[in-house]
Amino acid sequence: MAKVLVVTSGKGGVGKTTSTAALGAALAQMGQNVVVIDFDVGLRNLDLVMGAERRVVFDLINVVQGVAKLPQALIRDKRLENLWLLPASQTRDKDALTEEGVKRVIADLKTKFDWILCDSPAGIERGATLAMRYADEAIIVTNPEVSSVRDSDRIIGMLDSKTARAERGERVEKHLLVTRYDAGRAARGEMLSIDDILEILATPLLGIVPESQDVLRASNVGCPVTLNNAGSAPARAYSDAVRRLMGEQIEMKVPVERKGLMDRLLRRRAA
Amino acid sequence: MNLMRLFGGRAGSAPVARERLQILLAHERGRSGAPDLLETLRSEILSVVSKHVDLDPDKIVIRMDRGKFVSMLEVDIEVPNGVQRSKMVAAS
Numbered sequence: 001m002a003k004v005l006v007v008t009s010g011k012g013g014v015g016k017t018t019s020t021a022a023l024g025a026a027l028a029q030m031g032q033n034v035v036v037i038d039f040d041v042g043l044r045n046l047d048l049v050m051g052a053e054r055r056v057v058f059d060l061i062n063v064v065q066g067v068a069k070l071p072q073a074l075i076r077d078k079r080l081e082n083l084w085l086l087p088a089s090q091t092r093d094k095d096a097l098t099e100e101g102v103k104r105v106i107a108d109l110k111t112k113f114d115w116i117l118c119d120s121p122a123g124i125e126r127g128a129t130l131a132m133r134y135a136d137e138a139i140i141v142t143n144p145e146v147s148s149v150r151d152s153d154r155i156i157g158m159l160d161s162k163t164a165r166a167e168r169g170e171r172v173e174k175h176l177l178v179t180r181y182d183a184g185r186a187a188r189g190e191m192l193s194i195d196d197i198l199e200i201l202a203t204p205l206l207g208i209v210p211e212s213q214d215v216l217r218a219s220n221v222g223c224p225v226t227l228n229n230a231g232s233a234p235a236r237a238y239s240d241a242v243r244r245l246m247g248e249q250i251e252m253k254v255p256v257e258r259k260g261l262m263d264r265l266l267r268r269r270a271a
Numbered sequence: 272m273n274l275m276r277l278f279g280g281r282a283g284s285a286p287v288a289r290e291r292l293q294i295l296l297a298h299e300r301g302r303s304g305a306p307d308l309l310e311t312l313r314s315e316i317l318s319v320v321s322k323h324v325d326l327d328p329d330k331i332v333i334r335m336d337r338g339k340f341v342s343m344l345e346v347d348i349e350v351p352n353g354v355q356r357s358k359m360v361a362a363s
Contacts (some may be wrong), residue, residue, distance in 0.1 A: 035310050153296050189283020196289045200296060 005117050005245075006135035008159075010151025012122030018215060018225065020119040021049045023139070025224035026242040031216040032114045033247035035074065035084040037105075039131035040121035041097055044088035050077065051222025052085050052266070060117045061089035063253060064101030066099075071107050076129070079227055097130055106134045124154060129162050136165065137173040137245075139206060143180050144192040145230035152176075152201055175206035182211045183254045194254070207241030208257045209234050297336050309333055316346060324350055 007020045015227050017040075024036040037060060038046035047053045047092040052075050058068035063086070070086075077083035086109075087179060089096070109116050132138060138159050155180055156174060165172045184244045185191040209215075218228035226235045240250050251268035311332045320326055330349035335342060 086285050149292055150295060150299070153299065157300070165340055186285065189285045191283075192285050192288050192292075196285065200289070 002113055004106060004110070004134055004136045005139060006120055006132040007117060007141060007215065008120040008128060008132055008137045008155050009122065009141040009148070010124060010136045010155040011148045014141050014148050015152040016122070016141050017045050017049050017119055017138070019141050019147050019177060019218060020117050021224040022226045022238040023242055025080060025083060026116045026239045027115050028077070028080040029226065030242065031082070031244070033082045034115045034117065034173040035086060035109055035113045036117045036119060037086040038062060038088035038119050040088050041127060041128060041182065042090065042091055043121070045199055047085060047087045048222060049219050050085055050224060051221070052077070052087070056087045058168065058171070059087045059089040060105070061091055062097045063105055064097060070105065098204070099130060100135060102130050103134060117130060124158060129158065132159060132163050134164050135172055137179050140203060141177050141179055142197060142201070144178060144186065144197060149192065149197060149200055156201065156203060176201060176203040176204050177206050177209065180210050180211045181254070183256055203217050205252060206244055207237050207254070208254055211239040298334065300337050309335060320348060326350065
């Protein structure tokens with residue numbers, strides 16, 4: 001049974017696209033058939049983070065408008081054969097994406113894939129509501145920062161009221177993914193702790209991704225962080241998150257990036 | 272600055288962040304949680320009170336704070352002095 005998952009946040013720049021790519025790749029590594037869809041019409045970036053930017057011919061809007069067929073727009077990942085991308089359009093006409101069209105595309109994808117990951121645009125406007133519209137589950141990406149937590153709260157409210165499931169009286173299962181977490185700073189009281197965030201947002205925790213140079217390094221080369229350096233702390237955090245999504249019980253650890261002396265000395269030059 | 276922090280010169284800012292968020296979200300959840308309910312309450316309270324007192328519709332603030340165990344409905348109505356149409360009705 002296909003699952004539609006939206007990766008959302010409200011605030012921009014918290015790591016929705018990075019997380020979509022990393023989670024999508026990790027799911028595919030576990031043998032699942034996965035498609036990641038970029039809903040950020042006008043400002044597409046998922047193709048870039050996945051390293052497929054030069055292979056985009058048709059996009060989501062083309063499919064919605066009937067210019068292209070779905071198989072023509074789907075791009076297969078070069079590294080994993082069961083990972084696919086449906087890119088966003090760079091057209092500036094955001095109204096080209098209709099609710100009816102999105103519904104049709106998602107219904108179509110449901111027959112072909114196990115997981116459909118929707119990378120939401122930032123904000124609370126139409127693009128974000130369309131991305132979450134047909135979601136069965138939602139991952140809310142949050143940084144340990146006041147503006148991000150506040151916007152996540154708004155998004156949680158929208159997930160409970162504006163999705164197709166909510167309107168049918170059903171629930172969209174919600175998961176919190178905290179990114180750019182620095183356990184040391186949290187311990188020193190310089191950063192909201194996981195417990196603070198969980199208490200404020202009252203949403204179950206899916207994973208904690210540590211602040212790490214590996215994340216930027218992976219997006220620089222256009223490779224999901226879970227594939228680029230599978231042993232790195234963020235990759236392990238994303239892999240654990242995916243296993244939790246699939247129902248495994250895994251102890252929640254705060255992953256720490258190990259830094260050697262040379263790393264510390266060369267910190268400014270790395271990444 | 273780092274040295275000062277090392278010697279315990281300054282407490283972390285996270286507790287402040289946490290407190291600010293809790294206060295802010297308590298207000299915002301009331302507002303966005305059930306916009307229809309609050310708008311209905313607002314217009315009905317407005318119509319009842321304005322039967323007896325001249326009111327500026329903008330001077331009515333209705334807010335709902337949702338707590339874990341108890342929710343609070345706060346109605347704040349500013350009544351201008353000396354323009355009562357009939358006898359004043361206490362409304363709060």
